[in-house]
Amino acid sequence: MASRAKLSVNPRAEESRSRILDSAEGLFAHRGFDSVTLRDIAAPLGLRHASLYYHFPAGKEELFAEVMERNIRRHGAGLAAAIEAGGTRLRGKLRGAAGWFLSQAPIDLIRMAESDLKALDPKAARKLMELVYELILGRLQRTIEDSRASGEVGPCDAGLLAGGILGMVESLHSVPVAIVGRERYAMGCELIDVILKGIDYEEDRDAGG
Amino acid sequence: MASRAKLSVNPRAEESRSRILDSAEGLFAHRGFDSVTLRDIAAPLGLRHASLYYHFPAGKEELFAEVMERNIRRHGAGLAAAIEAGGTRLRGKLRGAAGWFLSQAPIDLIRMAESDLKALDPKAARKLMELVYELILGRLQRTIEDSRASGEVGPCDAGLLAGGILGMVESLHSVPVAIVGRERYAMGCELIDVILKGIDYEEDRDAGG
DNA sequence: GTCTATATAAAGATAGAC
DNA sequence: GTCTATCTTTATATAGAC
Numbered sequence: 001m002a003s004r005a006k007l008s009v010n011p012r013a014e015e016s017r018s019r020i021l022d023s024a025e026g027l028f029a030h031r032g033f034d035s036v037t038l039r040d041i042a043a044p045l046g047l048r049h050a051s052l053y054y055h056f057p058a059g060k061e062e063l064f065a066e067v068m069e070r071n072i073r074r075h076g077a078g079l080a081a082a083i084e085a086g087g088t089r090l091r092g093k094l095r096g097a098a099g100w101f102l103s104q105a106p107i108d109l110i111r112m113a114e115s116d117l118k119a120l121d122p123k124a125a126r127k128l129m130e131l132v133y134e135l136i137l138g139r140l141q142r143t144i145e146d147s148r149a150s151g152e153v154g155p156c157d158a159g160l161l162a163g164g165i166l167g168m169v170e171s172l173h174s175v176p177v178a179i180v181g182r183e184r185y186a187m188g189c190e191l192i193d194v195i196l197k198g199i200d201y202e203e204d205r206d207a208g209g
Numbered sequence: 210m211a212s213r214a215k216l217s218v219n220p221r222a223e224e225s226r227s228r229i230l231d232s233a234e235g236l237f238a239h240r241g242f243d244s245v246t247l248r249d250i251a252a253p254l255g256l257r258h259a260s261l262y263y264h265f266p267a268g269k270e271e272l273f274a275e276v277m278e279r280n281i282r283r284h285g286a287g288l289a290a291a292i293e294a295g296g297t298r299l300r301g302k303l304r305g306a307a308g309w310f311l312s313q314a315p316i317d318l319i320r321m322a323e324s325d326l327k328a329l330d331p332k333a334a335r336k337l338m339e340l341v342y343e344l345i346l347g348r349l350q351r352t353i354e355d356s357r358a359s360g361e362v363g364p365c366d367a368g369l370l371a372g373g374i375l376g377m378v379e380s381l382h383s384v385p386v387a388i389v390g391r392e393r394y395a396m397g398c399e400l401i402d403v404i405l406k407g408i409d410y411e412e413d414r415d416a417g418g
Numbered sequence: 419g420t421c422t423a424t425a426t427a428a429a430g431a432t433a434g435a436c
Numbered sequence: 437g438t439c440t441a442t443c444t445t446t447a448t449a450t451a452g453a454c
Contacts, residue, residue, distance in 0.1 A: 013419070031324045034244040037447065050449080051420050059449065108319045109383040115240045115320075129385075157399060163384060164377045164400045171376025174318040176338075180368070190366060191373045198407030222437070246429065259431080260438050268431065425450070432443075 017055045019045055024067045029105035033064055033116045064116075065124045069131065075104060076135025083143055089203065090147040091196055097140060098169045098188035106173040107136070107166070137162045147201075154200030165195060226264045228254055233276045238314035242273055242325045273325075274333045278340060284313060285344025292352055298412065299356040300405055306349060307378045307397035315382040316345070316375070346371045356410075363409035374404060 023044055027036045038049035038060055056063040078100050086096030101107070109132065117125035140162035147153050168191050172184045180187075232253055236245040247258040247269055265272040287309050295305030310316070318341065326334035349371035356362050377400050381393045389396075 010419085016419070031327075032241065032243075032320070034241075035324050038449090039447085047419095048421065049447095050422080053449070054419060060447095106319045106323065108317065108323075109380060110315045110317045111241070111320045111324075113383040114315065114317075115244050156403070159389070160396055160399060161403070163380055164403075167380025168373045168377045170380075171318060171372055174322040175372060187369055190369060194365070194370070194373075194407035195403055196407070198403035198405070219437085225437070247431090248429085256437095257439065258429095259440080262431070263437060269429095419454105421452100421454075423451085423453095425448105427447080427449095429446075430444085433441085434439100435441100436437105436439075 013055070020047075020052060020055055020063070021067055021070055024063055025071050026105060028064060028067050028116075029071060029107075032108075032111050033060075033119045038063075061120060065120055065128070068116075068128050072128065072131045072135055075107065076131075076139060078104070079136060079139055083139065090144070090152050090201060091192070091203065093143050093147075094165065094192045094196070095189050097143075097165075098192060099185055101166070101169050102172060102184045102188055106170050107132075108170070109167070137166065140165060152201065153196070156199045161195065161199070165192065168195075222264070229256075229261060229264055229272070230276055230279055233272055234280050235314060237273060237276050237325075238280060238316075241317075241320050242269075242328045247272075270329060270333075274329055274337070277325075277337050281337065281340045281344055284316065285340075285348060287313070288345060288348055292348065299353070299361050299410060300401070300412065302352050302356075303374065303401045303405070304398050306352075306374075307401060308394050310375070310378050311381060311393045311397060315379050316341075317379070318376070346375065349374060361410065362405070365408045370404065370408070374401065377404075 020041065024036070024041045027040055038052055041063075042049040042052055052063065053059065056066070079097055082096035082100035083093045084096075086092035086094070112132075113129070117128060120128070137159070141158045144153070144156070144158035144161055148156065148158060169188050172187055172191075175184065175187070177184060229250065233245070233250045236249055247261055250272075251258040251261055261272065262268065265275070288306055291305035291309035292302045293305075295301035295303070321341075322338070326337060329337070346368070350367045353362070353365070353367035353370055357365065357367060378397050381396055381400075384393065384396070386393060
């Protein structure tokens with residue numbers, strides 16, 4: 001975020017740049033690097049794809065890397081806020097997290113690891129993965145660890161659970177809500193309740209902190 | 210599987226066709242429809258991409274649809290065998306399932322739903338999704354329901370849990386084993402144990418059946 | 419800043435030789 | 437059955453006008 005050399009301080013340029021990132025974020029998040037073309041990104045903005053090169057001279061790869069970093073940071077910030085808003089108990093925090101994840105485009109870590117990141121140079125790919133671990137998985141993990149420290153839950157591998165919960169909740173993105181006839185958030189809460197029971201969560205114990 | 214009009218009964222053709230499907234299966238499973246080219250599929254077989262059109266006259270889409278169907282059926286069969294081999298208790302069955310999933314290329318349902326299947330005509334896409342539900346998620350669901358019926362676990366939404374377990378276990382494909390220093394299968398077992406405890410699994414109760 | 423026009427590369431697909 | 441050769445389309449990317 002800090003090391004990028006800005007081409008201009010023109011507010012019009014910055015806004016245009018930001019709108020491009022917004023458009024690209026949704027498309028890349030849903031369909032991945034290879035499935036999205038620069039024309040897909042430019043068209044909804046009324047732009048020609050060539051115009052994107054003014055803002056991202058190095059082309060698609062640079063745009064994608066920047067979009068992904070922004071996406072992960074935004075996800076992390078939203079997650080932190082959702083956990084915070086969930087209250088002092090772990091159940092509320094995890095429900096908040098689930099609500100946040102399900103309100104956003106999926107974070108498909110499998111596709112990221114197996115496909116998207118292989119299109120980037122290894123250094124950029126590594127950076128993005130580290131951001132995911134730091135801002136998303138790490139946040140979830142620390143939330144669980146805090147509850148563990150305060151005795152709200154029993155012994156458990158918080159890092160493993162964080163990944164498991166994320167994978168579990170994100171997988172709800174692919175369920176056809178119209179067919180199963182149930183809201184994703186409600187399903188997320190039920191799954192979280194199973195996990196909580198599985199790690200001896202007790203609502204009545206003091207949450208500390 | 211039954212309705213395809215075979216171009217030939219020549220055993221050489223059938224074998225070649227089968228080798229193409231094998232090559233394509235691994236590539237498509239890991240990287241998805243758009244990221245794999247016909248040249249990627251043909252090259253490792255010492256073939257030119259044009260030769261694929263002999264076996265799949267309708268081109269990439271036909272090849273992909275057939276590969277995916279085969280992949281799902283193979284996955285379902287392997288899953289059934291792994292569950293069977295897991296013994297009579299739910300814990301063993303689910304561990305068998307986890308071991309199977311982790312021995313195969315990831316099933317990325319998010320990518321399938323959000324990206325891959327959109328490249329197919331809706332009828333073919335629908336068929337593939339139904340196969341996933343019938344042969345993979347359905348199998349897991351029935352396994353849980355059987356244990357529920359025999360009193361091995363408490364009340365639970367088996368369909369929801371099946372999806373949750375699949376998403377949870379598949380997400381292990383993206384963890385960097387070299388960094389966390391733990392086998393994926395061991396992590397899968399630990400997550401399954403949490404789920405089982407969360408649905409009141411009791412090893413000692415009679416599993417019935 | 420965005421455009422048009424174009425270069426270049428790579429993709430899916432087809433025709434016809436062998 | 438697989439090849440070579442080629443067509444067409446669609447990408448990314450660049451150059452230069454406005």
